[in-house]
Amino acid sequence: xxxxxxxxxxxxxxxxxxxxxxxxxxxxxxxxxxxxxxxxxxxxxxxxxxxxxxxxxxxxxxxxxxxxxxxxxxxxxxxxxxxxxxxxxxxxxxxxxxxxxxxxxxxxxxxxxxxxxxxxxxxxxxxxxxxxxxxxxxxxxxxxxxxxxxxxxxxxxxxxxxxxxxxxxxxxxxxxxxxxxxxxxxxxxxxxxxxxxxxxxxxxxxxxxxxxxxxxxxxxxxxxxxxxxxxxxxxxxxxxxxxxxxxxxxxxxxxxxxxxxxxxxxxxxxxxxxxxxxxxxxxxxxxxxxxxxxxxxxxxxxxxxxxxxxxxxxxxxxxxxxxxxxxxxxxxxxxxxxx
Numbered sequence: 257x258x259x260x261x262x263x264x265x266x267x268x269x270x271x272x273x274x275x276x277x278x279x280x281x282x283x284x285x286x287x288x289x290x291x292x293x294x295x296x297x298x299x300x301x302x303x304x305x306x307x308x309x310x311x312x313x314x315x316x317x318x319x320x321x322x323x324x325x326x327x328x329x330x331x332x333x334x335x336x337x338x339x340x341x342x343x344x345x346x347x348x349x350x351x352x353x354x355x356x357x358x359x360x361x362x363x364x365x366x367x368x369x370x371x372x373x374x375x376x377x378x379x380x381x382x383x384x385x386x387x388x389x390x391x392x393x394x395x396x397x398x399x400x401x402x403x404x405x406x407x408x409x410x411x412x413x414x415x416x417x418x419x420x421x422x423x424x425x426x427x428x429x430x431x432x433x434x435x436x437x438x439x440x441x442x443x444x445x446x447x448x449x450x451x452x453x454x455x456x457x458x459x460x461x462x463x464x465x466x467x468x469x470x471x472x473x474x475x476x477x478x479x480x481x482x483x484x485x486x487x488x489x490x491x492x493x494x495x496x497x498x499x500x501x502x503x504x505x506x507x508x509x510x511x512x513x514x515x516x517x518x519x520x521x522x523x524x525x526x527x528x529x530x531x532x533x534x535x536x537x538x539x540x541x542x543x544x545x546x547x548x549x550x551x552x553x554x555x556x557x558x559x560x561x562x563x564x565x566x567x568x569x570x571x572x573x574x575x576x577x578x579x580x581x582x583x584x585x586x587x588x589x590x591x592x593x594x595x
Contacts, residue, residue, distance in 0.1 A: 272475055285300075304343050306392070399577075474551075488541070498539055
Protein backbone atom coordinates (compact mmCIF):
# COMPACT_ATOMS: atom_id res chain seq x y z
CA UNK A 257 0.00 0.00 0.00
CA UNK A 258 1.50 3.36 -1.06
CA UNK A 259 1.99 5.82 1.79
CA UNK A 260 0.47 9.28 1.37
CA UNK A 261 3.35 11.80 1.14
CA UNK A 262 3.63 14.76 3.53
CA UNK A 263 4.33 18.41 2.76
CA UNK A 264 5.23 20.39 5.89
CA UNK A 265 5.56 24.06 6.65
CA UNK A 266 5.78 26.14 9.82
CA UNK A 267 5.41 29.82 10.60
CA UNK A 268 6.59 31.46 13.81
CA UNK A 269 4.06 32.83 16.23
CA UNK A 270 5.72 35.83 17.85
CA UNK A 271 5.75 38.45 15.13
CA UNK A 272 3.45 39.81 12.46
CA UNK A 273 4.02 39.04 8.80
CA UNK A 274 5.35 41.51 6.28
CA UNK A 275 4.06 41.70 2.74
CA UNK A 276 7.35 40.02 1.81
CA UNK A 277 6.66 37.03 4.08
CA UNK A 278 3.13 36.82 2.73
CA UNK A 279 3.98 37.03 -0.98
CA UNK A 280 7.24 35.10 -0.82
CA UNK A 281 6.27 32.23 1.47
CA UNK A 282 2.64 32.06 2.53
CA UNK A 283 0.89 32.60 -0.81
CA UNK A 284 3.08 30.03 -2.65
CA UNK A 285 2.45 27.56 0.20
CA UNK A 286 -1.32 28.08 0.00
CA UNK A 287 -1.19 27.55 -3.75
CA UNK A 288 0.89 24.40 -3.28
CA UNK A 289 -1.40 23.07 -0.53
CA UNK A 290 -4.54 23.57 -2.59
CA UNK A 291 -2.87 21.86 -5.54
CA UNK A 292 -1.74 18.77 -3.58
CA UNK A 293 -4.20 18.39 -0.69
CA UNK A 294 -6.11 15.60 -2.44
CA UNK A 295 -2.98 13.46 -2.82
CA UNK A 296 -0.72 14.49 0.11
CA UNK A 297 -0.94 15.38 3.79
CA UNK A 298 -0.43 19.14 4.24
CA UNK A 299 1.01 19.82 7.71
CA UNK A 300 0.84 23.51 8.66
CA UNK A 301 2.14 24.01 12.18
CA UNK A 302 2.97 26.86 14.51
CA UNK A 303 6.48 26.27 15.94
CA UNK A 304 5.73 27.98 19.24
CA UNK A 305 8.68 26.25 20.94
CA UNK A 306 10.95 27.97 18.44
CA UNK A 307 9.23 31.26 19.22
CA UNK A 308 10.25 31.30 22.87
CA UNK A 309 13.98 31.27 22.11
CA UNK A 310 13.79 35.01 21.47
CA UNK A 311 10.99 36.32 23.66
CA UNK A 312 8.18 35.24 25.95
CA UNK A 313 5.16 37.46 26.49
CA UNK A 314 1.44 37.36 27.12
CA UNK A 315 0.67 37.87 23.44
CA UNK A 316 1.98 34.46 22.40
CA UNK A 317 -1.37 32.67 22.49
CA UNK A 318 -3.03 35.24 20.26
CA UNK A 319 0.01 35.27 18.01
CA UNK A 320 -0.40 31.52 17.53
CA UNK A 321 -3.88 32.07 16.11
CA UNK A 322 -2.96 34.97 13.80
CA UNK A 323 -0.74 33.13 11.29
CA UNK A 324 -3.28 30.34 10.87
CA UNK A 325 -5.98 32.91 10.18
CA UNK A 326 -3.66 34.33 7.53
CA UNK A 327 -3.60 30.98 5.72
CA UNK A 328 -7.39 30.84 5.65
CA UNK A 329 -7.69 34.46 4.52
CA UNK A 330 -5.15 33.75 1.78
CA UNK A 331 -7.46 31.10 0.35
CA UNK A 332 -6.33 27.81 1.90
CA UNK A 333 -8.96 25.13 1.25
CA UNK A 334 -9.55 22.78 4.18
CA UNK A 335 -10.13 19.04 3.88
CA UNK A 336 -9.17 15.87 5.78
CA UNK A 337 -5.59 16.08 4.45
CA UNK A 338 -4.88 19.61 5.76
CA UNK A 339 -3.64 19.62 9.37
CA UNK A 340 -3.14 22.62 11.67
CA UNK A 341 -1.23 21.99 14.91
CA UNK A 342 0.92 23.65 17.54
CA UNK A 343 4.42 22.29 18.06
CA UNK A 344 4.14 22.46 21.86
CA UNK A 345 0.93 20.41 21.78
CA UNK A 346 2.78 17.45 20.23
CA UNK A 347 5.33 16.41 22.91
CA UNK A 348 7.10 14.06 20.51
CA UNK A 349 8.81 17.10 18.93
CA UNK A 350 10.70 17.83 22.15
CA UNK A 351 11.53 14.22 22.91
CA UNK A 352 12.81 13.41 19.42
CA UNK A 353 14.86 16.62 19.56
CA UNK A 354 16.74 15.22 22.57
CA UNK A 355 17.39 11.92 20.80
CA UNK A 356 18.64 13.77 17.70
CA UNK A 357 20.88 15.90 19.94
CA UNK A 358 22.67 12.67 20.70
CA UNK A 359 23.26 12.17 16.96
CA UNK A 360 24.01 15.74 15.81
CA UNK A 361 27.54 17.12 16.08
CA UNK A 362 28.73 20.31 17.77
CA UNK A 363 30.79 21.05 14.66
CA UNK A 364 27.71 21.13 12.46
CA UNK A 365 25.78 23.35 14.85
CA UNK A 366 28.71 25.74 15.25
CA UNK A 367 28.73 26.25 11.48
CA UNK A 368 25.10 27.38 11.32
CA UNK A 369 25.06 30.92 9.91
CA UNK A 370 21.94 31.96 11.81
CA UNK A 371 23.54 31.05 15.14
CA UNK A 372 26.63 33.06 14.24
CA UNK A 373 24.47 36.05 13.29
CA UNK A 374 22.29 35.89 16.42
CA UNK A 375 25.23 35.41 18.79
CA UNK A 376 27.64 37.92 17.25
CA UNK A 377 28.75 40.56 19.74
CA UNK A 378 26.85 38.98 22.64
CA UNK A 379 28.48 37.71 25.80
CA UNK A 380 25.83 35.05 26.25
CA UNK A 381 23.02 33.48 24.20
CA UNK A 382 20.54 30.83 25.29
CA UNK A 383 21.05 27.21 24.32
CA UNK A 384 17.76 27.21 22.43
CA UNK A 385 19.24 29.51 19.77
CA UNK A 386 22.15 27.08 19.31
CA UNK A 387 19.91 23.99 19.27
CA UNK A 388 17.16 25.47 17.07
CA UNK A 389 18.20 23.47 13.96
CA UNK A 390 17.93 20.13 15.80
CA UNK A 391 14.38 20.87 16.91
CA UNK A 392 13.66 21.84 13.31
CA UNK A 393 15.02 18.45 12.23
CA UNK A 394 12.65 16.76 14.67
CA UNK A 395 9.74 18.81 13.30
CA UNK A 396 10.46 17.44 9.84
CA UNK A 397 11.55 13.86 10.52
CA UNK A 398 8.61 12.97 12.77
CA UNK A 399 6.28 13.12 9.77
CA UNK A 400 8.50 11.68 7.01
CA UNK A 401 8.08 15.03 5.25
CA UNK A 402 9.77 15.01 1.87
CA UNK A 403 8.87 18.55 0.95
CA UNK A 404 9.47 21.37 3.42
CA UNK A 405 9.14 24.69 1.58
CA UNK A 406 11.45 27.14 3.36
CA UNK A 407 13.18 30.42 2.64
CA UNK A 408 16.81 30.69 1.58
CA UNK A 409 17.81 31.48 5.17
CA UNK A 410 16.68 27.98 6.20
CA UNK A 411 18.44 25.99 3.47
CA UNK A 412 21.43 25.34 5.73
CA UNK A 413 19.14 23.93 8.43
CA UNK A 414 17.43 21.71 5.88
CA UNK A 415 20.80 20.31 4.81
CA UNK A 416 21.60 19.65 8.48
CA UNK A 417 18.33 17.74 8.84
CA UNK A 418 19.36 15.54 5.95
CA UNK A 419 22.77 14.86 7.52
CA UNK A 420 21.28 14.00 10.92
CA UNK A 421 18.75 11.65 9.30
CA UNK A 422 21.44 9.96 7.20
CA UNK A 423 23.64 9.43 10.25
CA UNK A 424 20.76 8.05 12.33
CA UNK A 425 19.59 5.72 9.55
CA UNK A 426 23.12 4.38 9.07
CA UNK A 427 24.14 3.97 12.72
CA UNK A 428 20.88 3.02 14.45
CA UNK A 429 17.88 2.15 12.27
CA UNK A 430 16.70 3.13 8.81
CA UNK A 431 13.50 4.89 9.89
CA UNK A 432 13.68 8.49 8.66
CA UNK A 433 12.71 9.87 5.26
CA UNK A 434 15.21 12.46 4.07
CA UNK A 435 13.61 15.73 2.96
CA UNK A 436 14.40 16.75 -0.59
CA UNK A 437 17.44 18.97 -1.20
CA UNK A 438 16.88 22.77 -1.27
CA UNK A 439 16.97 23.00 -5.09
CA UNK A 440 14.32 20.30 -5.32
CA UNK A 441 12.24 22.13 -2.72
CA UNK A 442 12.31 25.34 -4.78
CA UNK A 443 11.45 23.42 -7.96
CA UNK A 444 8.54 21.73 -6.18
CA UNK A 445 7.20 25.13 -5.14
CA UNK A 446 7.08 26.01 -8.86
CA UNK A 447 8.42 29.52 -8.30
CA UNK A 448 11.53 29.14 -10.48
CA UNK A 449 13.67 30.43 -7.63
CA UNK A 450 13.04 31.52 -4.06
CA UNK A 451 11.03 34.77 -3.99
CA UNK A 452 12.87 37.49 -2.09
CA UNK A 453 10.97 40.73 -1.57
CA UNK A 454 13.43 43.55 -0.85
CA UNK A 455 13.61 46.23 1.84
CA UNK A 456 11.88 49.35 0.47
CA UNK A 457 14.58 51.67 1.83
CA UNK A 458 17.59 49.44 1.22
CA UNK A 459 16.78 47.06 -1.65
CA UNK A 460 20.14 45.33 -1.25
CA UNK A 461 18.55 43.54 1.73
CA UNK A 462 15.36 41.48 2.00
CA UNK A 463 12.24 42.95 3.59
CA UNK A 464 12.45 41.98 7.27
CA UNK A 465 10.12 42.09 10.26
CA UNK A 466 13.10 43.01 12.44
CA UNK A 467 14.03 46.14 10.49
CA UNK A 468 14.05 49.25 12.69
CA UNK A 469 12.74 51.42 9.85
CA UNK A 470 8.93 51.35 9.57
CA UNK A 471 9.18 52.60 5.98
CA UNK A 472 11.35 49.67 4.95
CA UNK A 473 8.56 47.11 5.26
CA UNK A 474 4.84 46.77 4.62
CA UNK A 475 3.02 44.89 7.37
CA UNK A 476 -0.19 42.99 6.70
CA UNK A 477 -1.88 45.17 9.32
CA UNK A 478 -0.86 48.42 7.61
CA UNK A 479 -3.73 50.50 6.32
CA UNK A 480 -3.87 50.86 2.54
CA UNK A 481 -2.86 54.52 2.93
CA UNK A 482 0.17 53.61 5.06
CA UNK A 483 1.26 51.05 2.47
CA UNK A 484 0.86 53.55 -0.37
CA UNK A 485 3.06 56.10 1.40
CA UNK A 486 5.77 53.50 1.96
CA UNK A 487 5.75 52.49 -1.71
CA UNK A 488 5.91 56.13 -2.81
CA UNK A 489 8.98 56.70 -0.59
CA UNK A 490 10.78 53.53 -1.79
CA UNK A 491 14.43 53.87 -2.80
CA UNK A 492 15.04 53.55 -6.54
CA UNK A 493 18.10 54.69 -8.54
CA UNK A 494 19.42 57.31 -10.97
CA UNK A 495 19.43 55.14 -14.11
CA UNK A 496 16.29 56.81 -15.40
CA UNK A 497 14.85 53.81 -17.23
CA UNK A 498 12.48 51.14 -15.92
CA UNK A 499 13.83 47.62 -16.36
CA UNK A 500 14.09 44.43 -14.35
CA UNK A 501 17.71 44.15 -13.21
CA UNK A 502 18.15 43.07 -9.59
CA UNK A 503 21.88 43.77 -9.72
CA UNK A 504 21.88 47.32 -11.14
CA UNK A 505 18.32 48.40 -10.30
CA UNK A 506 17.20 46.41 -7.23
CA UNK A 507 14.69 49.03 -6.05
CA UNK A 508 12.84 49.28 -9.38
CA UNK A 509 13.05 45.52 -9.88
CA UNK A 510 11.58 44.97 -6.42
CA UNK A 511 8.59 47.18 -7.26
CA UNK A 512 8.01 45.29 -10.51
CA UNK A 513 8.16 41.99 -8.64
CA UNK A 514 5.73 43.17 -5.95
CA UNK A 515 3.27 44.37 -8.59
CA UNK A 516 3.38 41.04 -10.39
CA UNK A 517 2.76 39.13 -7.16
CA UNK A 518 -0.13 41.21 -5.82
CA UNK A 519 -1.81 40.96 -9.25
CA UNK A 520 -1.06 37.22 -9.56
CA UNK A 521 0.47 38.02 -12.95
CA UNK A 522 3.61 36.67 -14.66
CA UNK A 523 6.59 38.87 -13.85
CA UNK A 524 7.55 39.14 -17.52
CA UNK A 525 4.10 40.51 -18.32
CA UNK A 526 4.54 43.35 -15.82
CA UNK A 527 8.12 44.00 -16.94
CA UNK A 528 7.01 44.20 -20.60
CA UNK A 529 4.29 46.70 -19.71
CA UNK A 530 6.89 49.12 -18.32
CA UNK A 531 9.71 48.42 -20.78
CA UNK A 532 11.35 51.64 -21.89
CA UNK A 533 9.35 53.89 -19.56
CA UNK A 534 11.34 56.52 -17.66
CA UNK A 535 8.95 57.94 -15.06
CA UNK A 536 9.64 56.16 -11.77
CA UNK A 537 6.83 58.10 -10.09
CA UNK A 538 4.25 56.53 -12.40
CA UNK A 539 5.50 53.05 -11.53
CA UNK A 540 5.41 53.82 -7.82
CA UNK A 541 1.86 55.18 -8.10
CA UNK A 542 0.66 52.04 -9.91
CA UNK A 543 2.33 49.66 -7.44
CA UNK A 544 1.04 51.70 -4.49
CA UNK A 545 -2.55 51.48 -5.76
CA UNK A 546 -2.29 47.75 -6.49
CA UNK A 547 -0.81 47.00 -3.06
CA UNK A 548 -3.57 49.04 -1.41
CA UNK A 549 -6.27 47.05 -3.22
CA UNK A 550 -4.51 43.80 -2.30
CA UNK A 551 -4.37 44.72 1.39
CA UNK A 552 -8.02 45.85 1.44
CA UNK A 553 -9.13 42.52 0.00
CA UNK A 554 -6.97 40.47 2.37
CA UNK A 555 -7.98 42.41 5.48
CA UNK A 556 -11.66 42.08 4.58
CA UNK A 557 -11.33 38.29 4.31
CA UNK A 558 -9.30 38.11 7.54
CA UNK A 559 -12.04 39.91 9.47
CA UNK A 560 -14.51 37.12 8.64
CA UNK A 561 -12.43 34.36 10.29
CA UNK A 562 -13.02 33.73 14.00
CA UNK A 563 -10.58 32.46 16.62
CA UNK A 564 -13.01 29.61 17.34
CA UNK A 565 -12.80 28.38 13.75
CA UNK A 566 -9.02 28.12 14.06
CA UNK A 567 -9.16 26.45 17.49
CA UNK A 568 -11.50 23.78 16.13
CA UNK A 569 -9.07 23.05 13.31
CA UNK A 570 -6.18 22.86 15.83
CA UNK A 571 -8.03 20.30 17.93
CA UNK A 572 -8.55 18.04 14.91
CA UNK A 573 -5.03 18.58 13.60
CA UNK A 574 -3.31 17.91 16.93
CA UNK A 575 -5.10 14.60 17.31
CA UNK A 576 -3.74 13.58 13.93
CA UNK A 577 -0.24 14.98 14.56
CA UNK A 578 0.15 13.21 17.92
CA UNK A 579 -0.84 9.89 16.37
CA UNK A 580 1.72 10.14 13.56
CA UNK A 581 4.50 11.71 15.66
CA UNK A 582 4.18 9.23 18.53
CA UNK A 583 4.48 6.30 16.15
CA UNK A 584 7.70 7.68 14.66
CA UNK A 585 9.07 8.58 18.09
CA UNK A 586 8.53 4.99 19.23
CA UNK A 587 10.63 3.76 16.31
CA UNK A 588 13.44 6.13 17.33
CA UNK A 589 13.16 5.06 20.99
CA UNK A 590 13.41 1.40 19.98
CA UNK A 591 16.50 2.17 17.87
CA UNK A 592 18.13 3.59 21.03
CA UNK A 593 16.85 0.67 23.15
CA UNK A 594 14.71 3.03 25.22
CA UNK A 595 11.67 0.85 24.47
